[in-house]
Amino acid sequence: MKSKHKKVDYSKWGYIFILPFFVSFFIFSFIPLVDTIRYSFFEYYRSGIKEIGPNFVGMENYISLLGSDMLKYAANTLILWIIGFIPQIVIALVLAEWFVDARLKIHGTQFFKVVIYLPNLIMASAFAMLFFTMFSTNGPVNSILMSIGLTSQPIDFLGSAMGTRSLVGFMNFLMWFGNSTIMLMAAIMGISPDVFEASELDGCNSFQRFFYITLPQIRPILAYTLITAIIGGLQMFDVPQILTNGQGTPDRTSMTLIMFLNSHLKSRNYGMAGALSVYLFIVSGILCFFVYRMTNNDDPDGSKAAAKKAKKQQRRG
Amino acid sequence: MKKRVVSIMLIAAMAASLAAGCGKSSGSDSGNGGSSSGGSSSGGSSSAGASSGEEGKVINIYSWNDEFRERVEAVYPEVKETSKDGTVTVLNDGTEIHWIINPNQDGVYQQKLDEALMQQADASADDKVDIFLSETDYVNKYTDADADAAIPLKDLGIDPDRDLADQYDFTKVTASDVDGVQRGSTWQCCPGLLVYRRDIAKEVFGTDDPEEIGQKVKDWDTIKATAEELKAKGYYTFASYADTFRLYGNSIEESWVSPGETTIKVDQKIMDWVNSSKEWLDAGYLDKNVKGQWNDDWNKAMSSASKVFAFLFPAWGIDFTLNPNWDGEDGVWAVTNPPQEYNWGGSYVHACTGTDNPEHVKDIILAVTVDKDNLLKISKDYSDFTNTTSGMKEAAEDDSFASEFLGGQNAFEYFVPVAENIEIAPLSAYDQGCVELIQNSFSDYLQGKVDYDKAKKNFETAIIERYPDITEIQWPE
C-alpha cells in the first residue's frame, strides 16, 4: 500500500501514456460522433442528388423509428446472436481448457490451434459467398444429403426463417469460436501454474478445477470476450447481408439492426441513420454496463483486482 | 527521457514517411495536369458550355466498369494511348482522360458519383467531373432538370433532332428530363429477345426453326399454351419469375412516381406480373428452385444439364451471361421474338454540369454514340446492339454480323423489329429502388413465405427506407 503514495509523483506519466489514444479518438471518432448525434435531430437526406435539409425536427426521427420495425430487427439480431454465441463460448471454453490440460495429452495441439482459427481469416463476405453456394437448393450440401438418402427433395435452407437464421448463427460460430478459444487460452496460460499444481495436490478433478479455479481466474478476459461478442453481435452485418442479399429474407426475419442502419445510410438518410445510431449506442452501452458489472462486481477501475493480487501475494509470502 | 524522445520521433518519422508516400503518388496523378492548367480555371464560363475558349487538361470520366473506356479507345480517333492499369488515357493533344471507376456493387458507384457532383461547384478545374455514365434504371435521377447534373445536349452544341436523328427514339426519351430536354446519349440500345434451346425445341415441338418457335411464343396467351407442352415433357419455360419482370415493368402506363409528387403508384402491370408469376410458378412452368436472377441457381439454369427452355435477354445478356454459363457446343441456342417487346439496360453518357472541357466532351459523345461507322464497329467488335436505326437494319442483313454462339444465326434480324417497337415506360428518379424492391418483396409471396398483404406491406416499408421523401403508396384496385 505504501507504493500508492509514491506513485503520485509519476501521475503526469499517466497522462502522457494515455494521450495518443485520446487524441486519436477525439479526432477520428469523437468529431464524427458529434456530427452523427447532431444530425439525428434533423430531417436530412438525399432525394436523387438533391439534398433535403438539414431541417431541425427535434425528436421526430426517434419517434418514427420507434413506430417502425426496429424492435423486430433488434429481436432478429438477438436471435441470430444467441444461435451463434452459445455454442461459440461453450466450445471455446472447453477447447481452451483441453489445450492447456497436460493430462489430456492431446496430439497435434499446435495443428488444432492453428486450424480452428482459420475460418476467421477469410473475409466474412467471401465466407458468406461460399456458404451461399454450398447451401443453395442444388448446391453440394443438398446433393450430399440426397445421395445418402437423408432427404428425397432438396432442402431450401435459405427459404425458411429457421434455416437462414441457423446458417447465419452457424457461420458466426465457425468464424469466431477459434478466436475466443485463443483468447481464453492465453488467459488460462496466464494463470500461475502453481495454482494448478496446488489444486492437483488437493485432489481436484477436472470439473472442479475448471469451475473453481480456471473460470474465476480468467474472469476479466471472459468478460472481455463477452463484451466484444455482444458488440460484434450488435454490429452483425456482413454475413446476413451477403447471405440474404441485403433483404433479410424471408420476410425480413434475418434483418439485423446494422442492416437496417445500412439501408438508411444507403438512402443517405443522415437524420434517421443518426437517430438509429444513437439508439444502438445506448442499447450497447446498457448491455455492456450490465455485463461489466456482472463480471467485475464493483471494480470499475481495477483497484480491487490489484488489491486481490496484493492479498494473494501476502498469502503466498 | 531520451528514450521517449526517440520513440516519439520514430513514430513521427513513420507517419511522415507514410504521408509522404501517399502524398507523392496522389500528387503525380493529378500533378501533370495541375501544373499546366492554372490559366483555364475560369469559373464563370462553365455552364455556358461549348463556346468557352480554352479547354481543361484533364477529362474526368465516372463509370462503373471498363466498357465505356474500351469503346472510346476503339472509336475515338484522338486517343493516343492508355496507361497499363487503365486509369489514364492520353489524347493526341496531350489532354488526359482520367477514368474513375467504382463498382456498381452496393450502390458504391452512385454514392461516389453523387459525392463528386455535390462538390462539383467547388472542385478545381482538373477535379471536376466532365463525363459520367448512368444506367436506364437510374438515368432519370441524373437527367432531372432540378438536379442540373447533366448538361442538355443542345447547350453542348449537339442538336438532338438533327444530329441524333438516326438514334432510336426510345433512347432519346429515356435520356430526357420531364420537359423533353435531352441530357444524355447512348451508344447502346438493349432490345430483348427470347433465347431458347434448339435441342429442347426439337424434342418437344419437333422443330427448332426460329420462325415457328416465334409463333409459339408470340404473346402471353400463346406462350402459356406452349408452357403447358413443355411441362408435359418435363421442361420449364423460364428459369425464374424475375425473368419476365422487365417485360411487364417496361409497359407500365404511368411512372412509379409522377413528377413533383411523393406518391408511388404501383401500376396494374406490376400486379399482373405478380399474379401471372404466381400462376406460372404454381403450374410448374418455372423452376421453383431458382429464386430471382444473378445467383448461382440462375446461372446453372443456363447449363446443359438444366431443364429450362428459354431466357429473355438483350444482346449483352446473350454474350456476357448466357454464353459464359453455357457448357455445351455453340449453336444450341437460338433467338426469336419475345412475347412482348422490351428493353433491358443501356448505359447513358452525360456531359456533367460545370465541365471545363465542353469541346472534348462533345466530341467524345458524338464519336461514341452518334457516328454510324463507329457504332457499327462497336456492334461488330463488342456485339452491342448499337443506337443507329439505319446501321442496325444493315447489320440485320449482313451475314458478317452472325453470331458464332448462336450457330450462325444473325440475331440483329430479330433485334431490329423489337427495337423499333419498344415503347419505353415513363421513367422517374425512383425507378431503381421500386423495381428492385418490388421484386424482392413479392419474391417471398411467390415462394409462399408470406401472404399477399404482407408482401405489400414489406414493399411499403422497404421503399420508404430507401426513399425517405415518399409519403404514400397507392396500389391498383
Added chain:
Amino acid sequence: MKSKQPSHLRSIVAHIVLIILSFMCLFFFYILFINATRSHADLQKGFSALPGNYLLKNLSNVANDGTFPMLRGILNSLIVSGCSAAICTYFSALTAYGLYAYNFKLKKVAFTFIMAILVMPTQVTAMGFLRLITNMGMYDSLLPLILPSIASPAVFYFMYSYLQSSLPLSLVEASRIDGCGEFRTFNQIVLPIMKPAIAVQAIFSFVGCWNNYFVPALVIQSKDKMTVPILIATLRGADYMNFDMGKIYTMILVAIVPIIIVYLCLSKFIIAGVTLGGVKE
C-alpha cells in the same frame, strides 16, 4: 491419481471433437481451393469434390489483368494491416499501462470513458468520418485507414485485463529503483511481459484490418491505393456481365495466403511468449 482412467476417456472425446471441428474449418478452405482451381464454366456446372486444373490459368488471369492491380492491392493491404496492428497494439498497451500503473485525477474518468466508447459501432460514425477526413485532405490516402487504430478501445480493454492478471506493480517499482525511466520501464519490462497479449491482439487486428471493407470502400478512390477487399468487390461488381467466378475464388485464395503466413508466425510467438511467464509473481 484416481483421475487417470476418466482422463483417458476424456482424451479420446477431446480428440474426436477436435477432429470434427477441424474438419468443418478446413472443409471451407478445401472448397475455396477446389473452386479456385476450376474455370468459370466448370463452376457453373456444379460442385465437384476434386480440384480442376485451372488454377494457374486463373492465377495468371488475376495477375495479368492490368486494370486489376492485385500485387499492388496485397502490398497496400500489408502496409495498412501491418501498421495498424503495430500501432494499435503498441498504443493500446501504452494506454492500458498508463491507466493501470499510475494514479492520477482523471484516471477513473478516462477509464469509464474508454469503456463507454468500447461499445460504439463503427458504422455509426461512418458518414461523419468520411466528411472529416475529406476536410482534412486525407481522402483517398492510406493514413485514415491506419491512424484511427491508435484508439482501439477493445484492444485497450484486453491489454488492461491482461495487465491486471499478469503485471505485479512491484515489478514496476523494482525497475524504478533500478533507475529505469518510465518509457524504458514500459518498453523493456512491461512490453515483454505483455508479449502473449500483444501477439494475440496483433493477429486479431491484422486480420480485422485485412478483411475490412467498409471503411476503405468509403475512403479509397484510386486504383493504386485499393486494398484487397475492395479489389474483390470490384472484381465481383464491376462487370457483372462478364465476371468470372474462378477469378474471384482465386483472388480470395490469394488474399488469405498472406494472413495465414502472418498468423502462423505469430501463433508460434504466442506459445513462446507464454513460456516467458517467469516474471509473473
